[in-house]
Amino acid sequence: MAESVSETEELVKKTGATSVIWTWFGFKPSDEQQNILCRVCGAKVPAKRGNTTNLFYHLKTEHVVEYQHCQAMQPTAKSTTKNAGQKKQDLIQTSIQQSFSKGTPYIRKSPRWIEITRAITVYLCKDMVPFQTVERHGFKAMIRAIDPRYEVPSRKYFTETEMPKLYAELRENVEKELCDLKYFATTTDLWSSHTMEPFLSLTIHYITDDWNLGSRCLQTSYFPAEHTAEEIAQGLKEALESWGFKEERQVCITTDNGTNVVKAASLNDWTRLQC
Template sequence: MIIPTKRSNTTNLFQHLKQRHKKLHDQCMSTKSIETNKCTHQSQPEQTEQVSIVQAFASAVPYEKGSKRHKEITDAITYHICKDMMPTHIVSKDGFRRLIQTLDKRYQLPSRTHFTRFAIPEMYEKCKAGVEHELKQVKYFATTTDMWSSRTMEPYMSLTVHYVNDNFEMKSRCLQTAFFPEDHTGENISEGLKEALASWGLCEEQQVSITTDNGTNIVKAVPLNNWTRLQCFGHRLHLAIGLSKGEGQLKVLYPKHLNTTYMIKWNIQRANSTYGKTQNRLSNTS
């Protein structure tokens, strides 16, 4: 390695090495050449390619709606809405729109209507097709179901399927949470469950059992379909804890009272809706 010093030179030294020590001279010259090339390379400024006019304007032009990049971002936003159960009006929020513009200025966020009418239904159909493909490989399965109401007192019936795949992995798929406006009688629930299985191409004979709570209507519905019913362990455990604390009377009476109140409200709401439709139909005919 060559070490520079002030007020001195290495000319005489190199001449001596050249004449007396040829091998050392060659090594020194080789090292000196490498050091010189390294310093020269570091001192040269990096050359950057000049952006063409076409490229400069292209960076400011929005993506075409049918382009691959536009579809990728739209699909990612749709997945975010579905996976995280976000309201669709999030795409209209100023903060969310600013976030998207910061991430990619060329992307123009579609309207809320686009997501509700096209993007989300399209993703649902793709997801449903994938689940249906999985279920075709299943030989036997079990299901769980429950009846519940939304915050706006609208009734729904959920259905989840459980099975073990070829790799002996336990899988669960929530098939549907369907609007169920009919009276929650055993006959209506049994028919609704049969229709739900049929809509997913599931054969009743392959169903090992169905797990439910202890509601009178669902207890009546399952035998009507000649299915094997299992009681929900979590529900029974909850009741057992309540009984052990001396809250049995409250735990039993309160749900019945709540259910009666709910059914009255829902029947009134349904009657008003039916009355309104009939009134509109009569007005149009007159």
């Protein structure tokens, strides 16, 4: 027997229920959610294990207006489910695309490939690391962990392509920085590498317009010629000329006390300071 509307006004919704149908059905607070009652007519409607089919049927057959309201609310819920499903599908699709892209190596003209290659080149130069480092398993494994899509070029590529390119760029920047110098001083020295290969270095020192002391190592050149005063004098002249500096603007050159270097400065008629 149906209960009166007043008796059902205090009905509570089913715990955890999300269906819109529970807007028109509920339980008495003291009933421990055993008997489902219609909020409109107070009728008891059987529904096993939370199945809402009987509830929709009761509303459709007994309360047409309320049923229409219920149906009007349904598309919102369905639309939400549809949108959630579409988002999930989009995420799956994106994930698949990312998986494929991770396995595709960068082309050598891509910005990312150029960026990593330049960083490795600077690392090799700045830390004076052997070029063969780029072909070692540990280095390649590290780069692969950082970016799996980057394939490390050969040692030959770095020595013949990237290193000359980096040197040309840096030299151009230094030339622009020093092109307006009125006067300068230099230092030089002869030294041998670990493999006993001879080199001649030349460093320029200057004062900027802001009265700051600056210096640049212009070159450390392979110097296979005999270390006679005449050869050293000629090598230093050629070094200055290659950078476009005029001898008359050189205030002095600082060297050690090596007899051949001291005589070389004298042959060039350069003012010399002892280091």
